[in-house]
Amino acid sequence: MIETGFPTTGPTLGEVGEHEVIRAILGEAPSPFNGDDAAVLTPPVPNSRVVVTTDMLVQGRHFAPELTTPFAVGRKAVVQNFADIEAMGARPIAAVLAFSAPPELPLEVVRQFAAGIQSKVGEYTSELVGGDVTSGASLVLSISAVGSLGGSLPPLELGRARAGQRVVAHGKIGYSAAGLALLQSGADIPEHLHPLVHAYQAPELTPGRGMIARAAGATAMTDNSDGLVRDVGVLAERSKVLIDLDSAALAPDELQVAAGELLGIDPWQWVLSGGEDHTLLGTIDGSAPVGFRTIGEVRKGAGVLVDGSTPAYSQGWESFS
């Protein structure tokens, strides 16, 4: 089933006021760490480092009521932050939420955002520990996440891919872009293609894969947020290596092929240049860690190739275009 739309009725933020807005959020996402000027987290385990990241989602730019639900937006906002924490090989432990919204927004929208956030932070055994709410002309959510990197192994940095390693991936690639294309087409979306739409609305990753990869010997990692070729390209550039992707491992699956036929779009476009899957993309010596599959190899050189040739699609997300 595909659900879209934001609640448009019921009491608004302006009617209930800031106190009730915060109460609604805390009702969905209660945390003993929340409610003071700042959240004081549990003492970290010895020999661990703090990892921090932030992301902002703007209505009309990153999400639209006609394409998704507040619950899904909340889940996606958490995933895109936590994927950045995991891409360092770390464990997400807490998130804070800041958002602006017009006073006319129904409180129910915020409640569903919070419920989505709570459902996703819970999957990661993490918590929403604080936030800030304010009025503003547009609906803007900003989530920042804090993670913990245990032990003395280095983090999984963009600059640590080495020639001879394999490139591994955990998660779907090109699903989110396919789902978005289906929604934007206005077409009647057959039920067997709903997983693509769900991946756009809120991608699903198995928590903890970044830590697993680091423990298994991965050295570099990022997540597929702006497009596969683009994101892997940053990794290649920062590591001063060439990454050669394997088309057999990346070939659009039957859902993507069917969606491509329905819309008259080459599904390779979604695979190579669609972002927002937040798939973990890493490099490692030896075999792929549990939950990862091999999608290419690291060689001496520069840039990104597919089967040794220039990729058919390489454009990615550009913030101010």
Add this chain to the structure above:
Amino acid sequence: MIETGFPTTGPTLGEVGEHEVIRAILGEAPSPFNGDDAAVLTPPVPNSRVVVTTDMLVQGRHFAPELTTPFAVGRKAVVQNFADIEAMGARPIAAVLAFSAPPELPLEVVRQFAAGIQSKVGEYTSELVGGDVTSGASLVLSISAVGSLGGSLPPLELGRARAGQRVVAHGKIGYSAAGLALLQSGADIPEHLHPLVHAYQAPELTPGRGMIARAAGATAMTDNSDGLVRDVGVLAERSKVLIDLDSAALAPDELQVAAGELLGIDPWQWVLSGGEDHTLLGTIDGSAPVGFRTIGEVRKGAGVLVDGSTPAYSQGWESFS
């Protein structure tokens, strides 16, 4: 001297693109922790806890080009976050910045934001360690801060004020509101009142006062963000105590009196209900810590009084009004 206005010329974000926007920020605020999916901070000192908070500033709501500068907005954004960290008795160690801006915004605005952020995080021996930039209809900044709470003393929580303590403050009270009123009046502001305007544009606090207060035995603390009576009221409510403020310690100073006369406004309004000074407000047994002055006492009961009577002004900032 009073400076206001945002740059309106030069290359825009849309013209230079995301990469150059990030380069401009990193040029002003370089950090070895910045540039990967997430920032991995230095290992904390043993026996320390992580403290996290977030705040969002919306153009037109929290700042306006005709009243301030991007440099000052950057400084203020950091102060209001770091004051929340300090209000737990902790030390700010890092900040991340997310912002949305229309593509037409001159890059120079962002560069000056970043310069302001850098100048303020530097005062706290802290760093801007990461961020996210995106386009959006309005200019929205969200800063999240991470702090470190060392040692085994509890944090300075809202609920830990006790009857018999004194109420202490570090920083100006009612300066920011007076400065804003001067700017909004359109009056020609005499030079001796400029400190009020500067306090509105970016309040100045001495870094480290929250830690000092905790070490000296303070138990509860918050910062004056929404208005003195309102913020102290939250502290009183959460601690189930009455706070009686001392008018002699809070009396408007000669600058506030002069501004009040100029504008025909009772300056007590700024003192009691003006927010955004980010003054640290704490409670402690015994004498005021270095840098703090006594402004009242904690007694059994409930609510906030001034010299034993209902405050003349108690309204504060309300986000969705």
